[in-house]
Amino acid sequence: MSTCTSPNCENPTDRYLCGRCVSDLQQWIDQIPLLVENLPAVIYRTSQTKPIGSMRSNGGDADLSPINLDALQLQTNLQMVDRDASTYAPMEDAANQAWLIVEWVQSADKLVNGPEPEWVDHREIRQRIESQAPPMPTRSLRKYLRENARISVSSMDIRNWVRRGKLRPAGHDPQPLYWPHEVLAVHRVTKGE
Secondary structure: OEEOOOOOOOOEEOOOOOHHHHHHHHHHHHOHHHHHHHHHHHHOOOOOOOOOOOEOOOOOEOOOOOOOHHHHHHHHHHHHOOOOHHHOOOOOOHHHHHHHHHHHHHHHHHHHHOOOOOOOOHHHHHHHHHHHOOOEOHHHHHHHHHHHOOOOOOHHHHHHHHHOOOOOOOEEOOOEEEOHHHHHHHHHHHHOO
């Protein structure tokens, strides 16, 4: 009995892939039919999965070819995976085959579903704003919150909150001044995150 040939796996096995690695590989293989079904939209450029900033300054695609050749090659590669994960286990290059299949599936998933959305830590943003932002007039406050907290608050929202007693000006100079963290707190309560 030897150990599994997959990187970072030390499980004992009498084949080249252990049971856990075969199970993991099967989960990747199970995703292939759906990806192959959805790749034509990417291949023929009918899907909209590009990240922001991937367009040319004139508004056109950075790549002007009529089809996405990378997606076409991925589709071809994935269609060649026509067997169960357990059939790879006795192969000498099973770990390399498994790695390649995982790479293909991950690449196809990115093309079909787009990049992962950026996670925003609203709690950290609130704490940063509370510690560094002075009271400011509505116009400056709206711009500040849009840039730093990634939320949009209208002047009408602020006036309504003041009228309803949910928000109080921190002062006047000559127009009302509001603490950004207080506006954020009212926004969180009334509009949610």
